[in-house]
Amino acid sequence: MPSITGRAVQVTDKGGPFAVVQREFPSPGPGQVRIRVQACGVCHSDAVTKFGLFPGIVFPRVPGHEVAGYIDEIAPDVKGFNAGQRVGLGWHGGHCTYCRQCRQGNFVLCENQLISGISYDGGYADYVIAPANALALIPDDLGHVDAAPLMCAGVTTFNSLRNSGARLGDTVAVLGIGGLGHLGVQFAAKGGFNTVAVARGADKGVLAKELGAHHYIDSTTQDVAAELQKLGGADVVLSTVTDAGAMEIAVNGLAPQGRLILLGVPEKPLTLNTMPMILGERAVKGWPSGTGFDSQDTLEFSVLTGVKPRIEEYPLEEASAAFDRMMSGRARFRVVLTTGA
Amino acid sequence: MPSITGRAVQVTDKGGPFAVVQREFPSPGPGQVRIRVQACGVCHSDAVTKFGLFPGIVFPRVPGHEVAGYIDEIAPDVKGFNAGQRVGLGWHGGHCTYCRQCRQGNFVLCENQLISGISYDGGYADYVIAPANALALIPDDLGHVDAAPLMCAGVTTFNSLRNSGARLGDTVAVLGIGGLGHLGVQFAAKGGFNTVAVARGADKGVLAKELGAHHYIDSTTQDVAAELQKLGGADVVLSTVTDAGAMEIAVNGLAPQGRLILLGVPEKPLTLNTMPMILGERAVKGWPSGTGFDSQDTLEFSVLTGVKPRIEEYPLEEASAAFDRMMSGRARFRVVLTTGA
Amino acid sequence: MPSITGRAVQVTDKGGPFAVVQREFPSPGPGQVRIRVQACGVCHSDAVTKFGLFPGIVFPRVPGHEVAGYIDEIAPDVKGFNAGQRVGLGWHGGHCTYCRQCRQGNFVLCENQLISGISYDGGYADYVIAPANALALIPDDLGHVDAAPLMCAGVTTFNSLRNSGARLGDTVAVLGIGGLGHLGVQFAAKGGFNTVAVARGADKGVLAKELGAHHYIDSTTQDVAAELQKLGGADVVLSTVTDAGAMEIAVNGLAPQGRLILLGVPEKPLTLNTMPMILGERAVKGWPSGTGFDSQDTLEFSVLTGVKPRIEEYPLEEASAAFDRMMSGRARFRVVLTTGA
Amino acid sequence: MPSITGRAVQVTDKGGPFAVVQREFPSPGPGQVRIRVQACGVCHSDAVTKFGLFPGIVFPRVPGHEVAGYIDEIAPDVKGFNAGQRVGLGWHGGHCTYCRQCRQGNFVLCENQLISGISYDGGYADYVIAPANALALIPDDLGHVDAAPLMCAGVTTFNSLRNSGARLGDTVAVLGIGGLGHLGVQFAAKGGFNTVAVARGADKGVLAKELGAHHYIDSTTQDVAAELQKLGGADVVLSTVTDAGAMEIAVNGLAPQGRLILLGVPEKPLTLNTMPMILGERAVKGWPSGTGFDSQDTLEFSVLTGVKPRIEEYPLEEASAAFDRMMSGRARFRVVLTTGA
């Protein structure tokens, strides 16, 4: 099949503006598919592309790692997917299959991992060409716009939670109610956890309860660690914020054997008081995101239990405004680009 | 404090009838409390007492291991509980604290475990005297009648499920929708599992859906293993039935790495086809019940998520009719005695 | 590169004799390598090929799934391996990469799994053509003859043991001291477990101690369950036998929370007394083998700790005699074919 | 039985000198035993007593939480132990049995935990009176002097290792080869781990190999993180040092999914670079020590596998010199007081 023409919103060079361009999208190469994008979430990590925060990014580059759309064309050697299927593509943009981690089945830790929108052009576009081994199937009952944010904000919170060791009824606190946190709260509540939302300001409390939180802590007026301890301590804290200080405080709110799970990179190194960690078998653990299959599980869970992202939609051509809106921290809660395709 | 007079419904001797008697309930001995019973569930395992199915039962014996009531009196050496508190007592009726299992904290596996209503007189009575280390605190928002069945039918299903290794969104099948199963289905649904109820007859399907099941399989007309495999296989099967054949079939409905968890003793030995177990890393595991603390977690989870037993109430004096009703298998779903105290 | 000529020992048709033939071995296809075989273990499961015990085996077929040799030629698309490397090939003969299990990284549970010597021609030959994703690298310090049996008998026992949940110092019993068992005993002893060997006859006791067992139980004269219970019960039993009765007895020798792990298929269905399973949280679990990477870990552990298979060597042309010797159950302990290449 | 007279080495007041005094040791109270001390290890944590580092220490206080001796007298209510038995007493000096953690069986996390030599008088004495629920039985094949250091330095390293999730053959690094580390290295080697010792100076390398280490890294001349990564990264690092910087470096030496386990409190807060933690699912976890039963497991494992502490013996009356020797960091490797009883 021939290449096809479409729009892409690319970052021309490191720190440069977004530019809407027309370009060719060739047929997918071996192991790849071409996706006709319907929706693409705008994630804080798109700043990595915009500002060239990882080494080796080749510009111009199209950001976007919360992609939902149709398989438009599929390489002849790809098995397990078919043209026309609805698929999602997330941060994990493909794995090599042969490194030590891949040979153990830990694809998300692949030593040669590709990242959508960073290693190759992502979802701020009409088409994306991506490795089939990064894809998730989207369930029939889930729309593209809802699926998109679940491909990164969703899978990151869902997958870290389901692998956290938390048992039914345990206390799970979510730090931050933004793009990730507003999904984390829902997942925790639907998963049978005693769910605590922690955020800044009293007004977020109403939202937190709507999202299913059983408790809300306003970190601007309350002592977060003390409030968590009143509830018996948090067995798990999912940190979706970038404020190192907030994470450090949360360690003091952990129950014995509790663990703080870092989903977002703090803006500076964490400084940990280790005494309560040692006396109480507490832990701090990082978590990256998930594979395409993990995302597929996330989508299926969301349909099963009714978890839905709250979004603000922008047309693809307004990607620059959408990105600014996301960066402002005032979006409620996830910004999604739509192609109108 | 002096002893106190009250009613007890005792089995006079092995296989004999229930007799309502007036008797003295002395002050609790060291480590014990006296509970003023408000409600007591009637469990299939009460047949152990009634028919003397365990060795060494001393008759007359008062059955009942789903007890809810007030602490009426407390021995001076007991710490951690206070007179007047609302407490539950389940199958696990106390542990020795010094055997190998107790020293490891595995109280439910205590080598000298006491069983309520079997080792000592249970809850078919106005009062029960029991070790404090077997108690659960009942949350304020949970009534005695609702709490009672959660102390055995509840904790057995809840505790096995939360320790099954199932992760959010996994497929959990519950075999049987009776006293245990109707709670197991609710726990699984509220815990974020893809919940499959399996029972006999199409009419149970409506109930299953009301309880939150996402799928229902009628074992009288459907191939249970094939239906489970259509859903991708069950990651966990909780077996609450006594039909060995039904359990054997369920093994064939397990997903790879799935496990069948036995909560009820089958009426005859299980005969397992091991080939699918070996090729698919499948397992069959037994599960006993839980400690007082496990029960307390069960009660708290039930309040948190709205799980409620469905019950038929009988006054204490009609214990014999209540027991017959339970044994008939037609109760919907749990029979509870109330003292009217 | 052209095809190459060599010997193969093939089963002409179901149940037929072994025939030594000269044949061509073509260049490897996409994703494959051609291995110049140095040694190949003779496993009881080779009877599957010999007697056509699995459906769909295409005859003539060359058995052999404990292969050690050099990569002779490698397809251009294969990454992560190089021609000339020393590699092993086991029972797990390749996975599809795209089924549900592969997408989750559970390659050994691949729905389209290939089995060496069954799905394609195996190691009773001068050359084997196999998928690269099934390979293990052989450490420099390990010879081909020693490596071969570790590719099936080794990885099956090692991998089941390391995934059994046994902790340092736990009691691990190995049922049977044959091809698998004599490795299982060594792995358990070198892994810091209180190691119990169980076999038939007093003479095996000396061997068991040589292999590192701390205890030996002669099942022809001792009550296996009672002897295990005297030791506190087995936390893990690895069953390498085919005698269903021996497995059933072992369940009664489990400690609370102990698990019987089935590595060999019993000659008839298992009949389980479930009461001790339920009261003691005991489990019966199947275990298949391991991936190429699991085998590589097995080889590395063997070098690290000095585990060595005991073998009887036969030249490739005497494969028929070697097979009979293995089937007799009198080999000590593993029969290995060598090509003299 | 009457009280008995003996020596005790007490810290008169916070920061004051050790004083050898004669005093009465009364009969044990409810739940207690009196131990006739044979040996007591000198641990760095004895500085807590010496310098009053925990709040609320009542002086004079006798330090010592690595006690080995005979049960001299036993309270009538104590079950599971007998007078004359050989027992050990460690840092975990008793638990309340009724707090939330105790009710869950997590005794080492008891909210009312007693610490030997801090909450009550410890083992720098001829006798110790201690709760029976803190005791370990000493195996027949283990002498008192060898048993003593295993009660704290031993159980801390053994118990953290066996609960670390490390699997057979994983790479385990031990930071520091002192009182704890020289045992940690032995446990790791005997437990079938690829064992890496990390310490200061080339001379420690010889010792490390004698203790069973497969690899040695000299942190004064080598890049610890880089050397660990050359080995594939550490799956587990047990940190027995107090140098925060050394711990921070070790995080960079972790394999994907690796965890740094803190056994010793660093002299200042840890500052963590979280990016490798997030991208690689790495964790930092604290670990306290273990219960009496955990210590008993430690002693049994040591006998089973031949792990032995290396010690310098001092008579009880020279406790002050022994303490100074330990604090100097030059002891090889553990200082033990003996009573000569």
Ligand SMILES: [Zn+2]
């Ligand atoms: Zn993202």
Ligand SMILES: [Zn+2]
């Ligand atoms: Zn890779």
Ligand SMILES: [Zn+2]
């Ligand atoms: Zn019951």
Ligand SMILES: [Zn+2]
């Ligand atoms: Zn006990």
Ligand SMILES: [Zn+2]
């Ligand atoms: Zn084999």
Ligand SMILES: [Zn+2]
């Ligand atoms: Zn597959």
Ligand SMILES: [Zn+2]
């Ligand atoms: Zn210590």
Ligand SMILES: [Zn+2]
């Ligand atoms: Zn406590």
